[in-house]
Amino acid sequence: MAVYSIKDLEKISGIKAHTIRIWERRYKLIEPQRTSTNIRLYSDDDLKRILNVSILNQNGIKISRIADLTQDQLRQRVIDLCLDTRNIDVQIESLLVAMLELDEGKFTNVLTNSIIKLGFESTVESILFPFLERIGILWQAGTVNPAQEHFISNLIRQKLIVAIDNEMQNFIPKSDKNIVFFLPENELHEIGLLFYSLIARKEGYNVVYLGASVPMSDLKIIVDVRKVDVFFTSFVSAQTKEELDEILNDYSKSIPNTPFFIMGLQVKELEPKMPDHFVKVLNAREFKQEMSKF
Numbered sequence: 001m002a003v004y005s006i007k008d009l010e011k012i013s014g015i016k017a018h019t020i021r022i023w024e025r026r027y028k029l030i031e032p033q034r035t036s037t038n039i040r041l042y043s044d045d046d047l048k049r050i051l052n053v054s055i056l057n058q059n060g061i062k063i064s065r066i067a068d069l070t071q072d073q074l075r076q077r078v079i080d081l082c083l084d085t086r087n088i089d090v091q092i093e094s095l096l097v098a099m100l101e102l103d104e105g106k107f108t109n110v111l112t113n114s115i116i117k118l119g120f121e122s123t124v125e126s127i128l129f130p131f132l133e134r135i136g137i138l139w140q141a142g143t144v145n146p147a148q149e150h151f152i153s154n155l156i157r158q159k160l161i162v163a164i165d166n167e168m169q170n171f172i173p174k175s176d177k178n179i180v181f182f183l184p185e186n187e188l189h190e191i192g193l194l195f196y197s198l199i200a201r202k203e204g205y206n207v208v209y210l211g212a213s214v215p216m217s218d219l220k221i222i223v224d225v226r227k228v229d230v231f232f233t234s235f236v237s238a239q240t241k242e243e244l245d246e247i248l249n250d251y252s253k254s255i256p257n258t259p260f261f262i263m264g265l266q267v268k269e270l271e272p273k274m275p276d277h278f279v280k281v282l283n284a285r286e287f288k289q290e291m292s293k294f
Helices: 006-013 017-027 044-058 063-067 071-082 088-101 104-118 120-140 146-169 191-202 216-225 241-254 265-270 284-291
Strands: 178-184 206-214 230-234 260-263 278-280
Touching: 006 017, 006 044, 017 063, 044 063, 044 071, 044 088, 088 104, 088 120, 088 146, 104 120, 104 146, 120 146, 120 191, 146 191, 178 191, 178 216, 191 206, 191 230, 191 284, 206 216, 216 241, 241 260, 241 265
Parallel strands: 178 206, 178 230, 230 260, 260 278
Antiparallel strands: none
């Protein structure tokens, strides 16, 4: 069982440490263990309870009322809220709880309900991408167990692969453009790449999917073997702006005159200098618009 500090709870739940202390004293919502030096330590169950309390509180239920709920009542109220796809924050918080509990059933219920109401593309962009960005930040901060992150990432990856497989069975080319999807060396986070490769297939483009951690030498071979109209890649793993600038410049020099589409958390946060023919992609709508120009 994981052990969290009050600062960890603050980072994961978004609730200020001061507020958590007040809830402890006034409403006995959780009762942390304490070290010999009186430092609070929280369990997985404490974290999940705080997340559930936060969901209800953000939706207008007073803490005094929440404190009177049994654990089963608390869980049921949260489930009821999860069925309301208008509240994106609740969906994301619910996926976070599913990750912490390693609960595939809860994850599937939240995701399936959202897909039914919003559609697959909207669910991925409005719920899964923000959720994964939040998980990535927490993982880098050391407040999420890597096993939990891998559990939820692989579930999402499975959903995307099934969607891609279904699309490939009915694929009808609408363009002669070839898009090569790849991740740079030491980059392993494929979910964004898989999603945009699915969008490309839906739009009728020819997709060459290379996957994770592809060295520059392999990209050069691809260019020699097959006509490449666009490369598409993503940067999620932590690095500096200087490192990212250098990688983009290397691609530009090694494979000149070929457009690159880039996306990912690091691209959004670091805002790297974009070489000629490089395009930053923020969402599926922009991707479709940019592809239509080629």
